[in-house]
Amino acid sequence: MDLSYSDEQKALQEGVERFVREKYVFDTRRKIAASERGWLPDNWAQFAELGWLGMSFSEDDGGLGGGALETSILMEQFGKGLVLEPFLPTVVLGGGLLAAGGSAAQKQALLAPMIEGKKQFALAWLERQSRYNLADVSLKATKEGAGWSLSGHKGVVYNAASADTIFVLARTSGGARDEKGLTLFAVDGKAKGLSRRDYPTQDSLRASELTLDKVSVGADAVVGAVDGAFPLVEGTVDRAIVALCAEAVGCMDAINAATLEYIKTRKQFGVPIGKFQVLQHRMVDCFTNAQEARSMALMAALKIDDADATVRAKAASGAKVQIGKSGKFCGQSAVQMHGGMGVTDELSVSHYFKRLTMIDLMFGNQQHHLTRYSNLAMAA
């Protein structure tokens, strides 16, 4: 056992730390968030140039041969800077789906240009009734000649407005929440019959509601097996959860550092408020929570490539529970210890708090993953 980073991993960490330090000063982030696209193409080009977009893909797929740990190194620093570029939807989700389930032709047409920074992706799985259940899909795909016709609604699709290709999870057979009978389609972001309602999210990212009205795709749009998309999507989402956990760890480190600095400098009753024991203990609890979150996020990154599917799923859900719990504690405590300042838009603290809160709502909240973990553990 060795839980230290390799020299290459250390270099990657230093590189992304430098990027965040130089390109993600809080005021710069505010400007990027307010821009029309919500992220900066120049930054994306830099990601491509530094090899970050291909970092976690195999050399056969045109990547650099890293894995979940490399993704986590990047995501943790993105969390520290509240980076807005769509790394999760494009690289971890879109790229991950292609790497795990794409044909050679799909990889060549989509994954290779993504790694070069020339394609953006989104994953459309959620529907109004889904509530974190990846199999609760009613958007229908029906046979149409050699291809398929897709009709229905998808919600809260991150990065849809920027996506060249949207991966749409559709029902091709089976009942409302059957895991079998789901098929994943690569749909052109500008396909006829696809309409979008775009909006910002609470944490300044961009998402959309999608309506598909008889969107026609060829047989070659199917990613993986017809009726067999569930394990592909579940596995990829679990990898995205691990990446999100790393991002949350970065957020927690940043929000705790800001709070620690604040209670050391803010004076009331003639002393820094950090001299009061009640705040000292709360700060220690924040620190401990962040440590636990870091441990569980690391454990999940190390287990997510395990041969046993149950081990992988338990690792992702277990880490997500911890991140939900710790993120809420650190976020709420940071606001409380900052007093009024913590609830203003002016300080970064409220923005970290919002991101941590939204991370809990993505791909299943604390309660959802506690239940999933419990079911998996009971079944074993």
Added chain:
Amino acid sequence: MKLALDAGHRAFADEVRAFVRANLSPATRAKTVSGRHYDREDHMAWQRALGARGWFAYTWPKKHGGPGWDVTQRFLFENVLAEEGAPRILPFGVKMVGPVIYTFGTDAQKDQFLGPIRDSSVAWCQGYSEPGAGSDLANLRTKAVRDGDHYVVSGQKTWTSFAHWADWMFCLARTDPDAKVQQGISFLLIDMKSPGVTVRPIIMTDGAHHVNDVFLDNVRVPVANRIGEEGAGWTCAKFLLANERLGIAEVAASKRGVRALREIARAEPNAGRTMADDPGFAAGLADLDLQLQALEMSELRALSAMAQGGAPGPEVSTLKIRGSEIQQRIAELAMEAVGEYAQPFQPGLLFHESNDTPVGRDHAPPAAPRYFNMRKTSIYGGTNEIQKNIVSKMVLGL
């Protein structure tokens, strides 16, 4: 001792309900139900209607123009208003400065100020906190220097709720820089139209503008606008804070919140059923409901004790602590029930700047902003840490 209402009180509740239904604007009520922001006129029109009926100053004794209600009537009044979707009464005039004026003011001050508070023709704000004086309120620096019949007031107030709507501000200022911290403070009433008063918005994390910085630059305030003796402002301040802590338990509003939460749970789909059928969620909601019942009963016990005479004691701080935690938990569970659809940010809908249909169900847009915003409840009115200090020192003698 009994909990059940007698016929007279039941008739009273019916009378209040009929009044609210006849006088609360449907548009204002709709904002309450959907969790959207009110504008100034939503509050003031409703409060004026209450004032015209003689009910706005409902906590005041008869001799100062209040209805002279008993504890049960006040309780019923607050509950019916909340149930019927009335906006929360802005407390700064009627619940904060009003009682200070009728307790510590001169007859001339009572004549001048109490009437317009009772009928809600003027709006007030509270000039207490400063950048260096939050939890440590007595550390305030705003100074008032005597110049003939006036004080010349300079300094900065912050976190001033609704200063941008206010006609008047009650304000703590230091009149004697050499006195010990809590002495040398005076309680002044400042006309917001006075030259030298500048209000700057503070935008909160949910995008809302409720609070402000208020800059006071050589503002001339008549000495006649000082309540109580010069240097005795801390007495007024403490009297007011104890009243404030009782009021901000927000029991009636939280009861409405819990009911609304049940509606949300029944509407939110979950694996072919609803969140109301989710055992984990339902248990959390029931637990919250019971916490709220304990709070309500504690508040009633405190009110009942007050009715036997005496001002609220330091134990009301426990009501503030629990009341704020419950408000936060309601918002937290509402966001949890809404789930992924709490992620879209739709400020246009919340601030009435757009007629868009909401993304997600009607109760989705305010869910996350409210959760963020409710964090303030354990900070304002004295942080919960300060409240615990008060209880430990004043109640437990530690």
